[in-house]
Amino acid sequence: MEKLQDWENTQDLQRESSTGQIDELLKQKLESCFHESTSKVHLHDLIKVACEHSSIDLAIAAYHLPPTVRPLLFEHLPDCDAKVKFLVNTDSETRLILFRQFSESKLQKIFERMPTDEAVWVVEDMPERKFRRLMELIDIKKATRIRELKKHGRKSAGRLMSSEFFAFPMEMTVAGALVHVRDNPRIDCAKGIFICTSSGELQGFIPTRNMMITAPNTPLRQVMRPVLHKVTPDATREEVIDLVERYKISSLPVVDEKDSLVGVIAYEDIVEAMEDLADETIARIGGTDEKCSVHESIFRRFLTRAPWLLVTLCAGLINVGVMASFQQKTEALLTFAMFFVPLINGLSGNIGLQCSTVLVRMMAMGGFSSSRRRSTILKELLSGLLIGGFFSIGCVFLVWLFHFFGGLSFASVAILGLGLIGGCVAGTLLGVFSPLLFARIGVDPAIAAGPVVTACNDFLSMTIYFLIAQAASTLFF
Secondary structure: OHHHHHHHHHHHHHHHOOHHHHHHHHHHHHHHOEEOOOOEEOHHHHHHHHHHOOHHHHHHHHHHOOOOOHHHHHHOOOOHHHHHHHHHHOOHHHHHHHHHHOOHHHHHHHHHHOOHHHHHHHHHHOOHHHHHHHHHHOOHHHHHHHHHHHOOOOOEHHHHOEOOOEEEEOOOEHHHHHHHHHHOOOOOOOOOEEEEOOOOEEEEEEOHHHHHHOOOOOEHHHHOEOOOOOEOOOOEHHHHHHHHHHHOOOEEEEEOOOOEEEEEEEHHHHHHHHHHHHHHHHHHHOOOOOOOOOOOOHHHHHHHHHHHHHHHHHHHHHHHHHHHHHHHHOHHHHHHHHOOHHHHHHHHHHHHHHHHHHHHHHHHOOOOOHHHHHHHHHHHHHHHHHHHHHHHHHHHHHHHHHHHHHOOOHHHHHHHHHHHHHHHHHHHHHHHHHHHHHHHOOOOHHHHHOHHHHHHHHHHHHHHHHHHHHHHHHHHO
């Protein structure tokens, strides 16, 4: 009776709570099943958690468990379908741990029930030798489809597509198509029904709702709609996302060079690809490709972050060299100019970052067309220069007040003003043209806002600042 009450309470919580509350509850329950100090696992409690909660929620919360405990949680899931959902929804680290723990024969039944398009993503985390042995054990047709999909790049339409879809000839009636749909319940019909010629050439599609409301003896050719958008397997992930976002496509067909239908990309696959793209972009903006995990070692975190910061270190050393060279020429000038170096770097860096962010966003949203390229670049340059000039004048005015009350010379104020304007010009130019350079050489322009450009901006703006300051001092002193 007590177990039944606990189960009902858990179900009520899952129905009424947000995903964040569910994750927090599962985290607490999983941590209570394992005592870190003694490395002792309460197997009974772990099995109870595995049976009470959704396998999807467990897959997301599994990373709170130590790597040695995750296979126990997976092994005690209630059935094979739950294990399929767990593998599909968990993180790469957990998959790798499970693949190393279990033999190919234990994984065979799970992969035979797993949809082909999801199996392709899951086996990416499997060691190559184990993958080959597993393909020899599962159904030959399914293994062939997995191998075919695996040939495509990870960020291509061929990898996003599913090879399981409904496609019928134009002469078939609605009744005949519905019979075929009912005989294959494991294939998702929400993607729509596609119509092809006898040779497989794509002709049109029919929404699932239209199949339900159309007379059974109606030929499919009479109710099909034209396919306005399609891609090839080699199309990039970004091209697919752009098509689906712009035209709000629920399912995108994938065709080969002969226009034959080879796969279908569902909307939920696009959403997942968008999340992956957003995660990668945010990581690159921050200057790291680290995938966070609570059990990631400190040394591993160091290795993923340190290479990006080498650029910052090198730029900082160059900055020191620039300052040292100017000190040899005129130490008095450096003493005064050094006080304003943080101001120069901060203001010019933020102006450049604003220009860079606007251009990257326009590139991502398709607003940076060839016809608008020149006008867009000119507007960003003028905007950056106007902002830099405005704040430079404001800064000069404030420093002039100090000059009026504190005894600073007019030459010192002029040096600061000209140097600040020069630094802002440098930041604007770097912020505008760096995304264009990155795009030209095939690098994601989003990294233009990361440590590379930040470090370059510090070096460039400070060098220009000191050059202007030296030239101005020659005129005034």
